[in-house]
Amino acid sequence: MDQLILALEECDFVNEPVCVPGDVADLFVFPNIVGQVNRTVFLIFLAAAIVIALLYFAFRRPSLVPTKFQAAIESLVGVVRNDIAVGIIGPDGIKYFPYLLSIFLFILVGNLFEITPLVNFPITSRMAIPLFLALVTWAIFLVVGIRKQGLKYFGELLWPPGVPTGLKPLVGVIEFVSTILVRPFSLAVRLFANLVAGHVMLSLLLVTGWIFISNLVTNYGEIGLKGIAGFAWFGLGLGIWVFELLVAILQAYIFTLLSAVYIESSIHPAH
Amino acid sequence: MLNVILAAEESEGGGGADLLLPATxxxxxxxxxxxxxxxxxWRWAVPAINKSLEERQRAIGGQLQEAEKTKAEADGLLADYRAQIAEAKAKQNEMIDEARAEAEQVKADIIAKANAEAEQILARARHDADAERSRVLVDARSDVANLSIDLAERVVGGSLDRDMQLGLVERYIQDLER
Incomplete structure (x- = not known):
């Protein structure tokens, strides 16, 4: 937040309706603290630690009648296990449950950093995390496809049943590009873009609101009654904050769900 | 794909395009x-989750089994009680029927006995009456004979052979009775 305010401190609050940083990267790239370690790297490890802590404290001494905390974590785990792993992939899906639970919780915590006070930065808005996770999913569904069906898998993948022979070259190219080349990037970009957009909106609205309101008090001569607009920006920011809570949960769910759908399509090629 | 992004970044002269690339x-x-x-x-959480789920499943399964066992016992007891009640009712009805039959029997015996006694009393009374009547007849017959002889003696003025006359009177009365 401090860095954001620094990035926006040269805000032309007299002439501009909203404070915009000179370079949008200022909202996403943090200076290094030690060596190559910046705030984002620290937050990535913090997300991992939070996931581990949540699971550890929920299942350290599980009781038959769960506490509220255990029940809450169990319901999250249950969604991934029953609705995604077994629900989408089938009974075989239980093998992929550890991976699906890992990506769901890691992305969920990373997304929720966006709306966590004092953190205010989703690690999934940095391409490294969505791209890495999407590539892992991509590798898994290709490996699973080859292991289950051998090289025939690529035939099934490129030419779905019922494609006329004349169209096979064209369909093959389209399927190759859409399934093998684009799929990991579409998976990554869906998550990345949602979180980037959310972070930009929240930062600009809340920081602009804050700057306008504080200048209304300290620099009334310059900003005049326009400073009241700061309340509107701040209020809108808080509204979007609630909306972003939904986006954070939904995007984690969608990423996990699509990973399961891709793995399922490699196991059961008929679909 | 990365090359495309890199090319785009170069053409735009950095800035925003940097954001599309993963930082190492x-x-x-x-x-x-x-x-x-x-x-x-993989190594800790999933086994712990599975263990927790299995334990809960086992506990719930055990409780259900226990409940089923208890219910079966309760059903057995209920059936026993019902059977006992039915048996008691049957026995009660049997006893009532027996008592009724006995009462009927006693009643019939009493009536029969009373009838027999009444018959006996009647027979005895009839017998006594007959005996009395015979005795009165004999007495009357003797009195009539004596009176007749006394009367005849007075009329004839002498004594008559009493035994012979008595025999006559007796024969006469017997003829009258016939």
Whole structure:
């Protein structure tokens, strides 16, 4: 937040309706603290630690009648296990449950950093995390496809049943590009873009609101009654904050769900 | 794909396009952090979750079995009680019927006995009456004979052979009775 305010401190609050940083990267790239370690790297490890802590404290001494905390974590785990792993992939899906639970919780915590006070930065808005996770999913569904069906898998993948022979070259190219080349990037970009957009909106609205309101008090001569607009920006920011809570949960769910759908399509090629 | 993005970045002269590329330190941190999360979940969390679910399943299963057992026992007891009640009712009805039959029998015996006694009393009375009547007849007959002889003696003025006359009177009365 401090860095954001620094990035926006040269805000032309007299002439501009909203404070915009000179370079949008200022909202996403943090200076290094030690060596190559910046705030984002620290937050990535913090997300991992939070996931581990949540699971550890929920299942350290599980009781038959769960506490509220255990029940809450169990319901999250249950969604991934029953609705995604077994629900989408089938009974075989239980093998992929550890991976699906890992990506769901890691992305969920990373997304929720966006709306966590004092953190205010989703690690999934940095391409490294969505791209890495999407590539892992991509590798898994290709490996699973080859292991289950051998090289025939690529035939099934490129030419779905019922494609006329004349169209096979064209369909093959389209399927190759859409399934093998684009799929990991579409998976990554869906998550990345949602979180980037959310972070930009929240930062600009809340920081602009804050700057306008504080200048209304300290620099009334310059900003005049326009400073009241700061309340509107701040209020809108808080509204979007609630909306972003939904986006954070939904995007984690969608990423996990699509990973399961891709793995399922490699196991059961008929679909 | 990366080349396309890189080309785009070059043409735009950096800035925003940088955001589309993964930063190496963040990528390495992501790989390590996710690796740790996955290892922890795979080796510790999932077995713990499965254990917890199995224990709960077992506990609920055990409780259900216990409840079923208790219900079966309760059903057995209920059936026993019902059978006992039915048996008691049957026995009660039997006893009532027996008592009724006995009462009927006693009643019939009493009536029969009373009838027999009444018959006996009647017969005895009839017998006594007959005997009395015979005795009165004999007495009357003797009195009539004596009176007749006394009268005849007075009329004839002498004594008559009493035994012979008595025999005559007796024969006469007998003729009259015939």
């Amino acid at each position: 330190p963040e990528l390495i941190a992501g790989i390590i952090a996710f690796g740790i999360v996955f290892f922890f979940i």
